[in-house]
Amino acid sequence: MGIAGPARPARVALAAVAGVATVVLAAPALAHVQVNADKPQAGARDVTLTFTGEAESNRAGINSERVVLPPAITPEQVRLAKAPFGWRLSHNPDGFTVAGPALRVGQDAVFAVTVAQLPSDATELPFKTLETYGDGRVDRWIEIPEAGKPAPANPAPVLKLKPATPVPTSASPTPTSAAAAPSSAAPNAIHRPTGSDxxxxxxxxxxxxxxxxxxxxxxxxxxxxxxxx
Structure with a gap:
């Protein structure tokens, strides 16, 4: 009986931990959209942006990713580089949409676009994204994270940029040899007679x-x- 007394609280504690773990594992994972660049530098040209939209629904697959571009990038600057089979890109007034047949349940939507040029004065670029599933569900990843504030519940993917490469300034022109050397036809030049003379x-x-x-x-x-x- 001396051992049975303390064993009862231990069993209660273990049951409580197991219950919490079950609740945590059963809760849906916080999904979001990520963006990466092969040349994450301000002013870079022909930059490939790769987006990864995490699948959150356990009932339907993703069939559309609508991206709102930063003001410094126009839809005409964007072209499709990679997408799931059957997906196509279409331009919107404020961005673009990559869509096609619904992916299987739990499959992330990975696609890439090429941007003609990134803005030269930006330090980061937000890409608000609306992720749509085959059953009509829409996840809105459109909240811009702010420094010093708690992370938003539905953060938009943000691309961090390195500073633009400084443009070298042109050096001042150096005097040419013709300007530096005195002219042979100067008025005060002394003419020495040659043999022909x-x-x-x-x-x-x-x-x-x-x-x-x-x-x-x-x-x-x-x-x-x-x-x-």
């Missing part, structure tokens, strides 16, 4: 001497003719 002067002198000799001979002949007369 000397030959030209010599030829001119010979021509001048021959012309003088011819003129002198003509004059002399004229004087002789006058004397003879």
């Amino acid at each position: 000397n030959a030209t002067v010599t030829n001119l002198l010979w021509i001048l001497l021959i012309a003088v000799a011819v003129a002198a001979a003509a004059i002399g002949a004229s004087v002789l003719r006058r004397r003879r007369r």
